[in-house]
Amino acid sequence: MAEFLKLKKSNCKNCYKCIRHCPVKSIRFSGNQANIIADECILCGQCFVVCPQDAKEIADSTERVKYFIESGEKVYASLAPSFVANYDGVGIESITSALKKLGFAGAEETAVGATIVKTEYERLVREDKRDIIISSCCNSVNLLIQKHYPEALPYLADVLSPMQAHCQDLKKRYPGCKTVFIGPCVSKKEEAARYADYTDDVLTFEELTTWFKEAGITLEKNMART
């Protein structure tokens, strides 16, 4: 399993704060360095948030996405709707136009996938015999169940996540395209890699912001819908 959340060795001071906050204790110390155990990690990012030495880093996919674009692929962005919270005052038209300047063929909010998925959940609630259904939209929740609470697996809905449903739909509408999910979540990088048929790569808002800056693109503050 490729490492999406890893240690920056030179910064780790062996303080144990990460393992104290890790909800599944998937960190071991050896050679006075914290190591994330990939098989047990649920990619919640708590260790990244609490580390006082900035010794954890998130894998960067920007170069790979640039490569898709440069090799002439049609790359569509599935944009997490929470982008409005990350880019204040910027609406979907404004960010789509900025993404096109980077070379994306187009962008849609992942809400398109959520609509597809919601219909399936409505059907489950209507027809399913289970008295508990756990939604499978969050990859970290799925990993928590799969790796640590497999007894809850029967209750985990066998429904694609909105990201997967949207990317599958984009590939149907634009055959041969590449799909890139853009959102605030590191766990989605693992989900995209594991279910390779739907999402080709994942960029966090931080990676996107850095890319916009490098390319000299400013986002127009415009919430008006056409």
Next chain:
Amino acid sequence: MKVTVCIGSSCHLKGSRRVVEGLQYLIGENNLKDKVELGGTFCMNNCQNGVCVTVDDKSFSVSPDTVEDFFKTEILAKV
């Protein structure tokens, strides 16, 4: 008094977790646990003005930095 904090993705990015923790602490500190019911809700459709908090159906925009002032003026003063 019912206080509801939005825990949707956009409000999460704006620090809803810290708002919830802040309110839990202040409610406890001021012995208001039996007077104030604190709950969470899904997206209230006001993502630009997060973190969205309602106090008995009145809506507010709160941030982790303003939660203490918000508590003093809207909860402590009015409970």
